[in-house]
Amino acid sequence: MKPAKDRKTEILAVGSEMLTPHFQDTNSLFLTERLNDLGIDVHFKTIVGDTWENLSLAMQQAFDRSSLVIVTGGLGPTKDDRTREVLASVLGKKLIFKEALLQKIEKRFARRRMNMPAVNKKQAYIIESSTVLENKNGTAPGLWIDTVSNTIILLPGPPHEMRPMFESDVWPRLQTLKKHHIFRGVIKTAGLTESRIESYMEDIYPKIQDVQLTTLACPGQIELHLKGTSKESLSTAKQKVDHATKLICDVLDEGVYTTKGEELEEVVGKYLKKKHQTLAVAESCTGGYLGHRITNVPGSSNYFLHGVLAYNNKAKTDLLGVSPNNIEKFGAVSPQVAKEMAAGIRERAGADYGLSITGIAGPSGGTKDKPVGLVYTALASEKEVFIKKNLFLGNRNAVKFQSSQKALDMLRRYLLHMSKT
Amino acid sequence: MKPAKDRKTEILAVGSEMLTPHFQDTNSLFLTERLNDLGIDVHFKTIVGDTWENLSLAMQQAFDRSSLVIVTGGLGPTKDDRTREVLASVLGKKLIFKEALLQKIEKRFARRRMNMPAVNKKQAYIIESSTVLENKNGTAPGLWIDTVSNTIILLPGPPHEMRPMFESDVWPRLQTLKKHHIFRGVIKTAGLTESRIESYMEDIYPKIQDVQLTTLACPGQIELHLKGTSKESLSTAKQKVDHATKLICDVLDEGVYTTKGEELEEVVGKYLKKKHQTLAVAESCTGGYLGHRITNVPGSSNYFLHGVLAYNNKAKTDLLGVSPNNIEKFGAVSPQVAKEMAAGIRERAGADYGLSITGIAGPSGGTKDKPVGLVYTALASEKEVFIKKNLFLGNRNAVKFQSSQKALDMLRRYLLHMSKT
Numbered sequence: 001m002k003p004a005k006d007r008k009t010e011i012l013a014v015g016s017e018m019l020t021p022h023f024q025d026t027n028s029l030f031l032t033e034r035l036n037d038l039g040i041d042v043h044f045k046t047i048v049g050d051t052w053e054n055l056s057l058a059m060q061q062a063f064d065r066s067s068l069v070i071v072t073g074g075l076g077p078t079k080d081d082r083t084r085e086v087l088a089s090v091l092g093k094k095l096i097f098k099e100a101l102l103q104k105i106e107k108r109f110a111r112r113r114m115n116m117p118a119v120n121k122k123q124a125y126i127i128e129s130s131t132v133l134e135n136k137n138g139t140a141p142g143l144w145i146d147t148v149s150n151t152i153i154l155l156p157g158p159p160h161e162m163r164p165m166f167e168s169d170v171w172p173r174l175q176t177l178k179k180h181h182i183f184r185g186v187i188k189t190a191g192l193t194e195s196r197i198e199s200y201m202e203d204i205y206p207k208i209q210d211v212q213l214t215t216l217a218c219p220g221q222i223e224l225h226l227k228g229t230s231k232e233s234l235s236t237a238k239q240k241v242d243h244a245t246k247l248i249c250d251v252l253d254e255g256v257y258t259t260k261g262e263e264l265e266e267v268v269g270k271y272l273k274k275k276h277q278t279l280a281v282a283e284s285c286t287g288g289y290l291g292h293r294i295t296n297v298p299g300s301s302n303y304f305l306h307g308v309l310a311y312n313n314k315a316k317t318d319l320l321g322v323s324p325n326n327i328e329k330f331g332a333v334s335p336q337v338a339k340e341m342a343a344g345i346r347e348r349a350g351a352d353y354g355l356s357i358t359g360i361a362g363p364s365g366g367t368k369d370k371p372v373g374l375v376y377t378a379l380a381s382e383k384e385v386f387i388k389k390n391l392f393l394g395n396r397n398a399v400k401f402q403s404s405q406k407a408l409d410m411l412r413r414y415l416l417h418m419s420k421t
Numbered sequence: 422m423k424p425a426k427d428r429k430t431e432i433l434a435v436g437s438e439m440l441t442p443h444f445q446d447t448n449s450l451f452l453t454e455r456l457n458d459l460g461i462d463v464h465f466k467t468i469v470g471d472t473w474e475n476l477s478l479a480m481q482q483a484f485d486r487s488s489l490v491i492v493t494g495g496l497g498p499t500k501d502d503r504t505r506e507v508l509a510s511v512l513g514k515k516l517i518f519k520e521a522l523l524q525k526i527e528k529r530f531a532r533r534r535m536n537m538p539a540v541n542k543k544q545a546y547i548i549e550s551s552t553v554l555e556n557k558n559g560t561a562p563g564l565w566i567d568t569v570s571n572t573i574i575l576l577p578g579p580p581h582e583m584r585p586m587f588e589s590d591v592w593p594r595l596q597t598l599k600k601h602h603i604f605r606g607v608i609k610t611a612g613l614t615e616s617r618i619e620s621y622m623e624d625i626y627p628k629i630q631d632v633q634l635t636t637l638a639c640p641g642q643i644e645l646h647l648k649g650t651s652k653e654s655l656s657t658a659k660q661k662v663d664h665a666t667k668l669i670c671d672v673l674d675e676g677v678y679t680t681k682g683e684e685l686e687e688v689v690g691k692y693l694k695k696k697h698q699t700l701a702v703a704e705s706c707t708g709g710y711l712g713h714r715i716t717n718v719p720g721s722s723n724y725f726l727h728g729v730l731a732y733n734n735k736a737k738t739d740l741l742g743v744s745p746n747n748i749e750k751f752g753a754v755s756p757q758v759a760k761e762m763a764a765g766i767r768e769r770a771g772a773d774y775g776l777s778i779t780g781i782a783g784p785s786g787g788t789k790d791k792p793v794g795l796v797y798t799a800l801a802s803e804k805e806v807f808i809k810k811n812l813f814l815g816n817r818n819a820v821k822f823q824s825s826q827k828a829l830d831m832l833r834r835y836l837l838h839m840s841k842t
Contacts, residue, residue: 019453019463019466029445030442032440043470214438214441216443283712287715287716288709288730289716290709291712295708296821305733305736306740312726314726361716364719365722
């Protein structure tokens with residue numbers, strides 16, 4: 001057995017489908033997060049198919065370099081599923097038939113008024129001197145095996161079987177390997193660029209050295225993920241994250257829309273619900289994407305009244321009351337039209353707020369004066385209309401996302417100010 | 422060197438970020454597809470961080486078990502990027518400075534009016550007796566190394582650098598390893614369940630044994646991916662796929678909406694464009710998702726006139742002319758209201774077709790009579806209105822997707838019949 005400090009952790013995902021261009025191993029993301037929560041880092045991830053030779057080779061090499069190895073997949077009833085058999089062979093251990101397991105599997109089928117197919121019998125075999133991990137959501141039991149130099153955990157591949165098994169049967173047992181306490185936080189921002197965040201945070205980096213910071217950036221939204229670690233207690237880890245979160249939120253100020261993991265549309269929805277206010281939208285180039293995001297939030301019918309997808313000019317004049325003169329004079333993509341769209345939808349829907357978007361999503365339709373990515377967003381309240389000119393980069397989908405993000409963020413910032421005054 | 426039949430292929434993705442819960446290796450999907458196109462299967466995928474020890478270990482084991490190893494990532498200018506250095510050490514080879522490479526990197530910065538940072542100098546070092554693969558989209562050159570027992574290909578991690586380099590510099594060189602010709606096809610279906618497809622295809626499975634079939638299924642859409650292989654020629658591989666495609670399309674009939682890889686909304690758009698006809702939509706529970714999908718297609722402004730997101734009842738009566746009596750009598754989620762929404766939007770927009778969706782997306786709002794997932798979709802043409810009652814499974818997003826899919830598919834099938842008569 002290697003000394004404790006040399007111990008490594010590895011995830012081995014088994015399944016030939018994950019070696020095609022179509023499927024990816026996603027179980028390892030969940031497993032990594034939960035292992036990290038125990039202070040256990042993952043050092044290798046391997047993906048291997050169901051052939052005896054390759055699977056056996058991958059297992060040998062994994063056991064050689066890593067003391068903790070989590071193997072997922074290949075526990076099903078078909079001939080292709082041979083993880084259990086290969087593992088027994090690699091470890092030089094016997095497979096033992098367990099009558100009690102067979103009965104459980106048969107019962108599972110009986111509950112669905114089916115006879116157990118003969119192939120499922122092999123799932124009642126376990127590796128000698130292993131511990132069975134119960135599968136509450138499928139027929140394949142998991143296994144926990146301690147050898148002289150390795151801890152090996154065998155889990156089923158389907159996420160809806162693997163995750164509950166991990167939480168109920170693996171997580172408690174892994175506590176003995178726990179290296180330190182971990183607390184995670186996330187700060188989500190809108191309306192800030194990466195370089196702007198960098199410059200704001202320059203001064204506080206030295207003060208938050210005790211948390212690990214990961215930045216996830218896409219145009220229109222930047223998330224800061226924080227991880228605090230403590231050998232003493234969870235509350236110490238939490239204190240570190242809370243301290244860093246406070247410092248970061250202070251400098252990023254209104255750029256931060258949540259520290260609770262919500263989506264921007266959820267935050268906007270919460271404000272509206274709290275104030276008993278309502279919203280209507282008028283979309284041109286986003287074609288429904290803004291409404292789609294708003295209505296992704298359960299309960300949005302409490303504040304979202306209606307929307308108009310005014311893709312052509314006739315709809316802009318007929319349904320929103322935009323002046324045909326303005327469309328002719330300034331074009332459909334103009335601050336004047338954005339303003340009239342927002343005010344028009346607000347008034348006609350009888351809503352407290354109207355949001356509008358008009359722009360050029362591309363790839364064609366751009367001119368020198370009005371290039372692809374030029375988008376006007378507007379917010380109408382009872383008293384006034386705010387208009388923003390935006391120049392977004394990226395493809396059609398990226399422009400649609402950034403446009404909807406900007407419109408939502410205008411409303412969020414407005415509601416934030418309202419609640420402050 | 423191992424005998425040719427034992428040769429294996431492996432992809433090694435380098436980067437500590439891919440061992441966190443946040444990032445995944447996606448390069449390997451692209452590489453697998455392109456290797457498959459040459460008849461080369463991938464046998465292992467490994468993900469390893471940037472530490473010298475682990476990277477070195479992973480390389481040694483990869484070279485030991487696989488003759489062709491593609492390594493991606495870790496070629497950047499920072500201290501963390503050490504793939505080049507570790508590889509040289511593992512192979513026992515020297516790193517050699519190339520003045521010409523340095524000049525190229527410097528020029529790249531000069532074009533952007535910047536001075537090359539000192540750290541980038543290390544990217545001008547290559548492993549002795551390797552071939553440089555030019556990076557047209559970044560500063561890190563790739564490397565091709567043939568040893569006694571391995572072919573090792575080093576590529577940069579960013580996909581926009583890796584992919585063009587693979588296509589221009591790696592793909593032509595790999596032709597010598599080409600095992601057979603591959604041709605791919607895809608059949609996309611809507612409105613069919615997996616079990617229905619199974620039963621339709623039962624008789625033709627024996628006739629299409631010479632192609633490899635992979636099914637990608639999500640509620641509302643099932644795709645059949647076909648792969649034909651030939652040792653002789655690409656046209657023989659294509660013939661196999663074409664033959665199987667014809668047999669499958671014959672039995673799945675109108676369930677197939679494309680064999681060209683398009684999205685359903687693209688197919689509907691093509692029909693409309695060809696017929697110079699127009700479309701308008703009235704959405705309730707999808708809240709804009711149908712309009713969003715339709716307008717994801719570039720050029721959709723040619724046939725998409727406008728949409729109404731009639732989330733509340735007032736919008737249904739005011740903007741679509743739905744009778745308040747019907748809403749009261751049958752409820753907003755009813756065939757009567759769906760019918761009036763479709764007819765109303767069609768008439769008011771002056772469109773050839775009107776599509777409507779009204780239903781309960783959940784998670785709340787369901788009753789015993791009208792459960793979550795109950796959705797009525799309707800299509801109005803000049804002559805008639807078709808209404809479908811659907812009961813979709815899944816969460817809010819899944820219900821929204823299936824609803825939009827059903828509405829689009831109703832229109833597709835109608836247009837298909839029109840073009841047949």
